[in-house]
Amino acid sequence: MLTVLTPSPAESIARRTSELFAAYRHDIHRHTDRLFAGLMAFQWVLGIAFALWVSPLTWEGDVSSTHLHVWAAVLLGGVISLFPALLGWFRPGRTSTRHIIAVAQMLMGALLIHLTGGRIETHFHVFGSLAFLAFYRDWRVLIPATIVVALDHLLRGIFWPQSVYGVIVASQWRWLEHAAWVIFEDIFLVMACVRSVNEMRETAERTATLEHEVRTRQEAETQARNATARNDAILDVALDCVVVIDAAGHVVQFNPAAEVTFGYSSTQAVGRHVSELMIPATKREAYRVAFNHYMAAGDSAVLNRRFELTACRKGGAEFPVEVAVAPISTVGTPLYACYMRDITERKSAEEALARRTQDLQHANAAERHNAAQLASLVEELRVTQRQAEIATRAKSEFLASMSHELRTPLNAIILYSELLQEEAKDRHADGSVPDLQRIQSAGKHLLDLINGILDLSKIEAGKMGLELDHFDVRAMIDDLANTVGPLVQKNRNVLTVRCAADAGTMHGDLTKTRQILLNLLSNAGKFTSHGSVAIDVRRGATQGKSCVEFCVTDTGVGMTEEQARKVFEPFTQADVTTTRKYGGTGLGLAIVSRFCELMGGTVTVESRPGVGSRFTVRLPVEMVDRHSEQLMAAGVI
Amino acid sequence: MVKILLVEDNEPSRDALSRRLARRDFQVITAVDGQQGVDLAREHTPDLILMDLGLPIIDGWEATRQLKLDALTQRIPIIVLSAHAMTEDRERALAAGAEDFDSKPVRFEQLLGKIERLLIPELCR
Numbered sequence: 210m211l212t213v214l215t216p217s218p219a220e221s222i223a224r225r226t227s228e229l230f231a232a233y234r235h236d237i238h239r240h241t242d243r244l245f246a247g248l249m250a251f252q253w254v255l256g257i258a259f260a261l262w263v264s265p266l267t268w269e270g271d272v273s274s275t276h277l278h279v280w281a282a283v284l285l286g287g288v289i290s291l292f293p294a295l296l297g298w299f300r301p302g303r304t305s306t307r308h309i310i311a312v313a314q315m316l317m318g319a320l321l322i323h324l325t326g327g328r329i330e331t332h333f334h335v336f337g338s339l340a341f342l343a344f345y346r347d348w349r350v351l352i353p354a355t356i357v358v359a360l361d362h363l364l365r366g367i368f369w370p371q372s373v374y375g376v377i378v379a380s381q382w383r384w385l386e387h388a389a390w391v392i393f394e395d396i397f398l399v400m401a402c403v404r405s406v407n408e409m410r411e412t413a414e415r416t417a418t419l420e421h422e423v424r425t426r427q428e429a430e431t432q433a434r435n436a437t438a439r440n441d442a443i444l445d446v447a448l449d450c451v452v453v454i455d456a457a458g459h460v461v462q463f464n465p466a467a468e469v470t471f472g473y474s475s476t477q478a479v480g481r482h483v484s485e486l487m488i489p490a491t492k493r494e495a496y497r498v499a500f501n502h503y504m505a506a507g508d509s510a511v512l513n514r515r516f517e518l519t520a521c522r523k524g525g526a527e528f529p530v531e532v533a534v535a536p537i538s539t540v541g542t543p544l545y546a547c548y549m550r551d552i553t554e555r556k557s558a559e560e561a562l563a564r565r566t567q568d569l570q571h572a573n574a575a576e577r578h579n580a581a582q583l584a585s586l587v588e589e590l591r592v593t594q595r596q597a598e599i600a601t602r603a604k605s606e607f608l609a610s611m612s613h614e615l616r617t618p619l620n621a622i623i624l625y626s627e628l629l630q631e632e633a634k635d636r637h638a639d640g641s642v643p644d645l646q647r648i649q650s651a652g653k654h655l656l657d658l659i660n661g662i663l664d665l666s667k668i669e670a671g672k673m674g675l676e677l678d679h680f681d682v683r684a685m686i687d688d689l690a691n692t693v694g695p696l697v698q699k700n701r702n703v704l705t706v707r708c709a710a711d712a713g714t715m716h717g718d719l720t721k722t723r724q725i726l727l728n729l730l731s732n733a734g735k736f737t738s739h740g741s742v743a744i745d746v747r748r749g750a751t752q753g754k755s756c757v758e759f760c761v762t763d764t765g766v767g768m769t770e771e772q773a774r775k776v777f778e779p780f781t782q783a784d785v786t787t788t789r790k791y792g793g794t795g796l797g798l799a800i801v802s803r804f805c806e807l808m809g810g811t812v813t814v815e816s817r818p819g820v821g822s823r824f825t826v827r828l829p830v831e832m833v834d835r836h837s838e839q840l841m842a843a844g845v846i
Numbered sequence: 847m848v849k850i851l852l853v854e855d856n857e858p859s860r861d862a863l864s865r866r867l868a869r870r871d872f873q874v875i876t877a878v879d880g881q882q883g884v885d886l887a888r889e890h891t892p893d894l895i896l897m898d899l900g901l902p903i904i905d906g907w908e909a910t911r912q913l914k915l916d917a918l919t920q921r922i923p924i925i926v927l928s929a930h931a932m933t934e935d936r937e938r939a940l941a942a943g944a945e946d947f948d949s950k951p952v953r954f955e956q957l958l959g960k961i962e963r964l965l966i967p968e969l970c971r
Contacts, residue, residue, distance in 0.1 A: 613900070616929035620951035621858035627954060628866050656951055 218425075222417045229413035234346070234406075239301040241344045245310045246297030248341070249290035252317045256286040259324045278324050289316045307342075311350040314338045315357035319365075319373075327375030332387070339394055346406050348399040355395055359388040450530075450549040455542055458482050458500055470551055472523030483547070489521040520549065528553045601670055608666045612659050619659075623652040661796030665779060668803045675718040675808065675834040682712040682757055685719065686746055689726055697734035697742045702763075704730075709747035715757055717832040721804045725812075728797040729761040729824050737765030737821070751811065751827045759826040768816040776814055777802035801826075808832050848965060849873045851892040853883035853909065854927075855901050859950070863896070866954060880904035884912050887919045894961060897944065899928040899935065907942045914943030923964040927952060 260282035293313035296306045318334045325331040335358055342350050362384035365372050370379035444451050450467035454460055463478035471478070471487055478486055488496045520530040530549045537544040626649040633641050667673045690706045697704045715722070726744070733742040742763045749758040768776065779799040801824075805812040810828035850872045854860040864874040875890055877883040880901040887895060895913070899906035906926060913919040926939035929950040936947040946960050 613929040616950045617856050617859065620929070621856065621862055623951045624859065624862035624866060624954070628862055628869075631866070631869060652951070 218421060222414070222421050225417035225420060226410070226414040229416050230410050233409050233413060235302050237344070237346055237409075238303075238307060242297040242301035242306055242310065244297075244344065245307075245314065245341070246294045246301075249294035249297065249310075249313065249317070252321070253286040253290040256282040256317070256321055256324055259321060282320070282324050285320055286317070289313050289320060307345050307347065307350050308353055311342050311354040312357050314342065315354045315361070318358070319361045323365075323372045327371060327373050329375065335387075335391065336394055339391065339398060343398040343402055346402045346409065348395075348402040351395050351398055351402075355388070355391055358391050359384065362387045448550075450547075450551075452478075452483065452487075452547045452549065453537065454483055454545050454547060456504055456545075458484065458497075458504075460486065461544060467549070470522070470549070471520075487520045487549075489519060489525070489527050492519065517552065529556050605666060605670050605672070608663060612663050615655070615659055619652055619655055623649060623656070626652060658796065661800060664800050665796060665803065668800075668807065673803075673807060675832060676720065677716060677832055677834055678719055679714055679716050680719045681714050682746060683708050685723060686712075686726075686744065689723060689730070690744075693727060693730040693734065696731050700734060700738035702734055702737050702739070703741045704734075705741060705743040707743065707745045711748050712746050712757065713748070713830075715828070715830050715832070717808060717828060717830075721808060722828060725801045725804050725826060726759060726761070728801050729759075729826070732797055733761055733763035733765065733822070733824075737763040740764035740821070748830075749827060751829075755830045756810065756827045757830060759828070760823060761826075762821065762823045764821040767818040767820050767822050768814075769818055773814050773816045773822075777812070847871065847873045848894070849875065849890060849892040850961070851875045851877065851883065851887055851890065851895045853877045853880065853895065853901065853906070854898045855879060856898075859898075863952060870958065878902075880906060880909035883909050884919075887913055887922065888916065891918065892922060894964060895922055895924045897924050897926050899926060899939065907938060910939065910942040910944050925957070925960055925964070927957075 257279070260278040290313065293306075293310045296303075297310055300306050315335070315338060318338050321334050322328070322331045339351060339354060342354055362373055366374065366379055366384040367381070370383075371377055373379075374383060444462070444464035447464055447466055450470045451462070451464040452460055452467050453462035460478045460481055460483060463473070463475040465475075467478070468474055473486060484493050484496045484500065515531055515533045517529060517531050519527050521527045529552050531552050532550075533548045535546050535548070537546050626645045630642055630645045630649070633639060633645065664673070686706060686708050690704065694704055730742065730744065740763065742761070745758075745760040745762070747758055749756050777798050779796050802812055805826055805828070808828055809832055810826060812824060812826045814822060814824050816822035848871075850867055852860060852864050852867070852874055854863065854876065855878055860876050860878070864876050867874050875886055875892060877886045881903040883895070883897065883901070884904070886892075897906045897910055901909065904912070906928070910924055910926065913922065913924065920943075923945040924943070925946045925948060926936075926942075926944040927948050927950055928935050928939065939947050945964055948957055948960060
């Protein structure tokens with residue numbers, strides 16, 4: 210794993226110190242190298258000058274020539290100085306450069322001493338050179354220099370004392386004295402160098418420390434500047450109002466959103482008390498009291514919580530705001546950041562929502578009310594239906610018992626009237642017979658009425674079923690003709706029966722079919738006199754189903770259209786006089802109509818007053834007992 | 847002479863019908879309630895019984911049931927006469943064991959036909 214180590218301040222200062230120290234030293238070395246490069250050239254020229262001045266010409270006999278010293282100064286001086294001068298000029302700063310320079314400088318000193326004939330004064334060049342070399346602040350360069358001086362004096366002192374001491378014979382140990390003086394100087398120079406280097410190091414360290422401090426301060430300042438810029442940017446673009454206040458409630462900072470919301474510019478707002486800027490006049494005092502209370506108690510009921518209060522804009526318009534106050538941790542005076550948001554829209558949205566919720570609740574309540582009403586209506590209907598059923602049953606029971614109660618006395622009336630007629634005939638007292646017949650007839654009429662009413666009520670109560678059987682249509686018609694023949698002929702009518710050969714058989718309720726035809730034929734007979742009554746029977750089809758068509762035609766009184774329309778309703782004979790004139794219960798055709806319906810057939814009438822009537826009954830060949838089917842479907846059977 | 851027991855609580859009906867039957871040469875015994883009807887049937891073992899349904903003490907259905915359960919009387923044909931003209935009355939009467947049913951008011955000639963049809967085996971015996 211790679212760990213990036215951030216250097217500690219001490220480390221970085223130490224490193225910087227080394228850098229600076231090295232740089233100083235290098236600088237001094239370079240500088241001194243260049244100095245020596247110049248010095249070398251100067252010394253060379255000086256050496257030549259010495260040579261020319263001290264012994265420019267030598268006489269050997271009459272030959273005067275340039276002294277050897279002059280050539281030595283020119284050549285040796287050049288050899289010694291040229292190389293180090295070039296090094297000092299072109300490769301300054303290097304350790305080798307200054308060591309070579311040190312050696313060369315000492316050799317140059319030796320040359321100068323030689324050129325001046327070993328003058329003791331020239332020896333001071335050596336001390337000057339050493340001092341010059343100390344400019345390097347590197348005591349090491351003194352070592353080769355000292356060695357060169359010591360060796361030069363040792364060797365020349367032995368082999369050529371004149372060159373170095375200016376005497377022909379010199380003490381064997383004289384070089385040692387020179388070297389001792391040189392070393393004596395070296396001691397001071399080394400001490401000076403070491404001390405200077407130490408100072409240089411201290412300077413570097415001070416500089417590094419200073420640099421570090423400066424850098425640290427700069428960084429801190431930059432950070433502070435950045436933080437401020439960042440905060441300002443955040444506050445500038447914040448959608449919420451941000452108002453910074455001090456502990457007394459005075460505005461310290463007022464962001465653009467606050468400017469827009471409250472209507473004051475930042476410069477107007479800063480320094481003023483929040484309560485006079487943003488709190489409605491009526492609530493200002495209460496707000497001040499609360500504010501002071503919170504500040505005094507250090508109460509955290511407000512801090513770091515969201516709460517709502519009524520604020521006011523410049524000009525006094527009030528509006529709801531949501532507020533959060535947070536303390537800002539700063540050194541010195543405490544500050545508080547108040548975040549405020551205009552919640553007018555949210556409030557109105559909330560109110561709208563509340564209104565809508567309430568509307569919905571009302572609607573729900575209304576709906577529930579409606580549902581309850583509907584339920585009670587259904588219940589009422591159910592009760593009504595039950596009551597209707599009970600009423601129907603009561604009616605049926607009433608009719609049954611009425612029928613029973615009426616039949617018992619009727620039984621006696623009819624039996625007695627017949628008995629009396631028989632007895633009158635026996636006694637040949639025929640005078641009372643017509644009256645007795647009227648009693649009997651009235652009784653039978655009453656019976657017909659009772660039976661008719663009973664039948665109708667049974668049909669209406671849905672209690673009338675069908676008794677289905679196969680029967681031959683022709684046989685039924687013949688039998689019927691025999692029964693109704695006397696009835697029809699009573700009014701001197703002619704009964705004609707025409708039955709088609711293909712009439713065939715029916716599957717139906719024989720009794721009810723007979724009853725229908727009996728009612729129609731007896732009706733026809735009743736309303737016709739000296740005319741004809743005819744029944745025509747043939748196969749037909751109605752609504753795509755095979756049926757038998759019975760046509761009863763008479764040449765009787767006939768009916769108006771209006772009478773014909775109502776003829777199948779109970780108790781609606783053509784007019785009140787009809788019953789009186791023709792008799793009948795007024796129920797016969799009603800029963801015909803109901804029976805036809807019950808058997809899935811139809812009955813129609815065509816009639817013209819004074820011409821006659823035609824009743825047409827169409828009954829299906831195959832009848833279906835719908836009543837039984839319904840009962841079966843209902844699971845009763 | 848054919849003996850007919852007429853069980854009928856309504857006095858005029860009982861009187862008129864019994865007299866008409868007597869005129870047709872039937873010997874008529876009359877009872878006014880169901881219990882008396884049962885008793886007289888056991889006592890006289892008539893050839894035929896005409897039984898009303900709505901009777902005091904025990905009704906016509908119960909009397910019919912009792913007579914049909916009694917070995918002494920169970921062979922006697924019973925014609926139920928009822929002012930109850932509903933179909934279910936007829937069915938209940940036949941279920942109780944009656945041979946035939948006729949509704950009131952009595953159509954006398956029709957009733958005579960029914961009596962004769964029930965008595966033919968008896969008359970031939």
